[in-house]
Amino acid sequence: MAITKTQSVNGNGATLTLNTVVATALLTMQDSIYRATRTGATEPVPTDTAGTWSAAINPAAAAFIGTSHDVGTGIFFQANVASGTHTITPEANTIHHTTFSEWGSAATSLPSDQSTSASTSNTSHTSRTTGTTGALAQADELVLINHSMAAENGTLDVTYTDPVSGFTTLQKVSNDTSDLAMFHAWKTVAATTAVSATFNWTAAEANQTSFACIATFKGAAAAGGSGHGLFIPPLLNGLGSGGPFFNNQIG
Amino acid sequence: MTILFQGNRTIPAGANESSVFPVPQNIKQPAQALQVQLALVWDDFPAGTTSIEIFLSLDGGVTFPRSAGGTWDMPHEFRGNQPHFAVVGFSLGANDIVTHAKYVTNAPAQFTTQVTVSAVSV
Numbered sequence: 310m311a312i313t314k315t316q317s318v319n320g321n322g323a324t325l326t327l328n329t330v331v332a333t334a335l336l337t338m339q340d341s342i343y344r345a346t347r348t349g350a351t352e353p354v355p356t357d358t359a360g361t362w363s364a365a366i367n368p369a370a371a372a373f374i375g376t377s378h379d380v381g382t383g384i385f386f387q388a389n390v391a392s393g394t395h396t397i398t399p400e401a402n403t404i405h406h407t408t409f410s411e412w413g414s415a416a417t418s419l420p421s422d423q424s425t426s427a428s429t430s431n432t433s434h435t436s437r438t439t440g441t442t443g444a445l446a447q448a449d450e451l452v453l454i455n456h457s458m459a460a461e462n463g464t465l466d467v468t469y470t471d472p473v474s475g476f477t478t479l480q481k482v483s484n485d486t487s488d489l490a491m492f493h494a495w496k497t498v499a500a501t502t503a504v505s506a507t508f509n510w511t512a513a514e515a516n517q518t519s520f521a522c523i524a525t526f527k528g529a530a531a532a533g534g535s536g537h538g539l540f541i542p543p544l545l546n547g548l549g550s551g552g553p554f555f556n557n558q559i560g
Numbered sequence: 561m562t563i564l565f566q567g568n569r570t571i572p573a574g575a576n577e578s579s580v581f582p583v584p585q586n587i588k589q590p591a592q593a594l595q596v597q598l599a600l601v602w603d604d605f606p607a608g609t610t611s612i613e614i615f616l617s618l619d620g621g622v623t624f625p626r627s628a629g630g631t632w633d634m635p636h637e638f639r640g641n642q643p644h645f646a647v648v649g650f651s652l653g654a655n656d657i658v659t660h661a662k663y664v665t666n667a668p669a670q671f672t673t674q675v676t677v678s679a680v681s682v
Contacts, residue, residue, distance in 0.1 A: 318628035320648040487640025
């Protein structure tokens with residue numbers, strides 16, 4: 310069953326809130342960050358008023374303007390969520406542009422599958438691939454991609470190619486002079502072929518750093534299956550007893 | 561992108577609801593979601609935490625059951641020259657037909673800033 314987008318909110322403030330989230334949905338947070346100091350640290354998982362998040366991919370930030378600043382990115386998720394309002398607080402960086410999304414028909418246990426990332430530091434360039442993942446675990450997955458980019462002088466419009474081929478844009482910022490240029494997008498796939506994406510733009514200069522990443526998430530198993538190999542014993546007079554596979558304590 | 565409103569607004573202290581903006585039906589494309597976006601000049605925000613929440617209607621403006629938003633703090637360390645924008649965008653699914661939008665702010669003090677409300681198919 311293909312994963313579908315229920316709703317998403319994007320912004321650059323301290324927190325983001327989604328209301329009327331449906332129970333058992335998958336929540337994802339895509340983040341593009343800039344730090345005015347150099348730490349090289351990964352971005353930690355966000356906090357949430359209604360659950361606990363995990364990282365699908367959160368690589369160490371790339372150096373920008375020599376080793377004075379950071380440019381980074383990350384994709385985070387929470388599966389099988391509680392219904393209602395979720396307010397997330399990403400790491401408080403100098404700049405972050407965050408996309409917070411709710412997805413239906415995703416696996417409710419261990420949905421995170423493949424991920425990879427790649428960066429270019431302090432070099433003039435006009436494209437950045439995410440890198441190619443391994444083969445997907447199943448032929449029904451959600452693919453999320455991020456790009457983050459800053460330039461020492463920069464421009465108000467880096468002129469991204471939009472959309473990224475095959476993807477639907479969630480959020481885009483084109484200013485890499487007084488802001489952080491960024492691009493978040495998604496698609497679903499119906500094959501186990503490894504995935505990658507390439508971001509393209511036209512503005513380039515010597516002190517330019519960009520970071521791209523990609524993460525995939527498994528769809529829910531089709532009706533009648535568990536999706537993660539849990540053995541369901543046959544009924545024995547309704548008691549479930551009689552041997553190692555029929556222990557009532559399983560599950 | 562279609563601009564639904566752009567102009568200076570005085571945002572009062574406390575909770576305040578905007579007027580309702582009809583969303584033209586020719587913006588959303590088939591199989592794509594419609595996103596309503598707000599942009600305000602962050603440099604104008606008062607000290608403290610300002611929240612902005614977008615509400616969407618699917619029934620001609622009768623009810624606004626769907627909402628999302630965020631918070632912005634001042635002071636804040638910005639990068640580069642002004643202006644810097646507080647931006648928030650909210651979208652539903654590809655099959656949801658949004659008819660109207662409004663926003664609610666909650667600011668620690670009154671301030672005046674340029675507000676841009678826009679809609680785009682994503």
